[in-house]
Each structure stands twice: as structure tokens, then as C-alpha cells.
Amino acid sequence: MVFLKVAPMKGVMRFGKKGKLSLRFVGPFEILEKIGDLAYQVALPPALSGVHNVFHVSMLRKYILNISHILNYESLDLREDLTYEESPIKILEKPDKELKKKKITLVKVLGRSHAVKVAIWEHEDEMRAK
Incomplete structure (x- = not known):
């Protein structure tokens, strides 16, 4: 090749x-x-x-x-409008961000996106709502 x-x-x-x-x-x-x-x-x-x-x-x-060139994928449960629900796996980090007058808690969430594990930062309030 x-x-x-x-x-x-x-x-x-x-x-x-x-x-x-x-x-x-x-x-x-x-x-x-x-x-x-x-x-x-x-x-x-x-x-x-x-x-x-x-x-x-x-x-x-x-x-x-290279083994990483071989792609394995899982089928996604697609809705009628061709969207899917992101499922979080676990919380990796939870630091507090301090601004002048308030404190924001961020959460680093390990989620499954297109059959690849991806970590993203979200607000803790939004994460709890999900």
C-alpha cells in the first residue's frame, strides 16, 4: 500500500x-x-x-x-428529524471558576459522540438539567 x-x-x-x-x-x-x-x-x-x-x-x-485508521462504529438511534441524544458517560473534572461577584461551577463531561469518546466542558446547572 x-x-x-x-x-x-x-x-x-x-x-x-x-x-x-x-x-x-x-x-x-x-x-x-x-x-x-x-x-x-x-x-x-x-x-x-x-x-x-x-x-x-x-x-x-x-x-x-496504523490501527487507528480502522474505524469501528456503533449505530446511532436517530429521530425522525435526523438528530440523536448525546449520552454522558461520567464526570472527569469539576473546577470552580471565580468571577468578580459570582462563582460558576464547570463540569468536564465524558460523552459518547459519533461512537468516539469526547470530553466537553459544560455548566453544572445545564448538566443537572439534562
Whole structure:
């Protein structure tokens, strides 16, 4: 598996990004075969059908498998208006924020958002209301 280098050009929009934020590499793609000493044939998706599928090694970057790239997801219980209820798991921190005349209690809540555990800060009053 390899990444394919995409040459950035000023003012050209590629893969939905423009300028500095444009992608440098796309992929990963599977190597089909080695052609000669310095070229590889790569399996490209149908979206890149206009691109020739043989590339020099300077245009390729090795893909290192990372377990975090594999996504596991849980199904969400969606309502008719395509919203869902966020479910808090536990409270991580509870500091008091002191202003000039009053004290605000914040709560750091570990919640389940899109099957990923995310910690967010909320007011304690709002948290208790939920």
C-alpha cells in the first residue's frame, strides 16, 4: 500500500481544498505490480480513471498501517428529524471558576459522540438539567 503524491499548485482546487490546505498525498492505494526498477502500477479508484496508473517511486510514499485508521462504529438511534441524544458517560473534572461577584461551577463531561469518546466542558446547572 502506498500514498500518491499530488503536486500542489497555487490557485488550483484539488480534492475539495485550495492553496495551502490542499492535500500533498492521497490514498492509500494497492500496488498491483512492479514495472522495471523504479516504477509501480497502482490500483486507482474510478474517480481517478483519467490518471495513468503507473508511477515513478518519487511519486509514491510508503503507507504504514496504523490501527487507528480502522474505524469501528456503533449505530446511532436517530429521530425522525435526523438528530440523536448525546449520552454522558461520567464526570472527569469539576473546577470552580471565580468571577468578580459570582462563582460558576464547570463540569468536564465524558460523552459518547459519533461512537468516539469526547470530553466537553459544560455548566453544572445545564448538566443537572439534562
